[in-house]
Amino acid sequence: MKKISAIILVFLVLAGWSRWGAKEEAPATSSEIELLSGALSAAGAQPLGGELHAWARSSGESSLLEIEATVEAMVREFGLKRQEYEINSRSSGQYTYAQMEGDLGSGVVRVTATSQGLETTIEVDLYQCPVEELAAKASCLKKAFATLGAAGKDVKITTCLEGTLNARLKNCDKLNLVYVVFNSIKANYRGAVEAKGVSQWSGWTPLIPDAVDAGGKLVNFGLSLRWEADASMHILRVATPVLPSSY
Numbered sequence: 001m002k003k004i005s006a007i008i009l010v011f012l013v014l015a016g017w018s019r020w021g022a023k024e025e026a027p028a029t030s031s032e033i034e035l036l037s038g039a040l041s042a043a044g045a046q047p048l049g050g051e052l053h054a055w056a057r058s059s060g061e062s063s064l065l066e067i068e069a070t071v072e073a074m075v076r077e078f079g080l081k082r083q084e085y086e087i088n089s090r091s092s093g094q095y096t097y098a099q100m101e102g103d104l105g106s107g108v109v110r111v112t113a114t115s116q117g118l119e120t121t122i123e124v125d126l127y128q129c130p131v132e133e134l135a136a137k138a139s140c141l142k143k144a145f146a147t148l149g150a151a152g153k154d155v156k157i158t159t160c161l162e163g164t165l166n167a168r169l170k171n172c173d174k175l176n177l178v179y180v181v182f183n184s185i186k187a188n189y190r191g192a193v194e195a196k197g198v199s200q201w202s203g204w205t206p207l208i209p210d211a212v213d214a215g216g217k218l219v220n221f222g223l224s225l226r227w228e229a230d231a232s233m234h235i236l237r238v239a240t241p242v243l244p245s246s247y
Contacts, residue, residue: 032240033134035185035207036161039223039238042184043177045163048235050134052126052141053244056148056155062120064091067098067113070122070148075100077144078109078137106133111144122148131161156212160239169234174199174225181223181238190219198226200243212241 033050040047062070068087075085085102096115101108107129114121124144126137138159145155169177178201182189187203191214194200202219204211211220222243226235237243 031135032159032208036159036238036240037131039181039185040161040163040236043181043236045165045236047131048162048164050129050131051160051244052134052138052157054141054145054155054157055121055123056145058120058148059118060120061118062096062115064089064096067096067115067120070113071098071100071111073147074111074124074144075102075109077147078104078140106130107137158239158242158244160237160244163236165234165236167234169225178223185221187221190214190217198224200224202242208240210241
């Protein structure tokens, strides 16, 4: 039954919504965080908080001392002193790894640096952040990646807001909610998938300037719904350009 429901869900979306926003060419007038906040409001969701996820790659092998120094330099931009966190690191052959996690008071930051072969990857995750402080955190994030020099200019950033809906939604309710949210940001429908109890939709809106290629289609907006049985509520997540872990 779950598979049949998922097929029906996707079919209805494909049949009715593929034309959303097809003729819209409006320029970006709001920040991404403001647009995502508006999407939560359109859904009638109670805001929980926000997340930022970013990563960048650079060519060249890095030693353990080098990637530890990189982690320290990036964390400094978030106002944490070295004695306020620990760096867990290890090195084995061509693989070198360093990671820290620290409490910012209004959120948590985790910085991970990995060097393998001739490539180094830097990842920064900010989560459990109040929505009203997310813009300031985004500014710190960009400054942190600027410490990488040229490599920091090609950083990929995902912004995600989360909210709750105190209702058990049927498939038709989900479709109506997604329709309202997509219309609120003038988004074209790009695809849908359901797995492990999580329903996800992707789209493209002219209100957000950047986009990524997802199987030959440009997307810059994602929405997901999952049911939390213990709390008897739906968790709604909206993100740009894609939902976290969707790259």
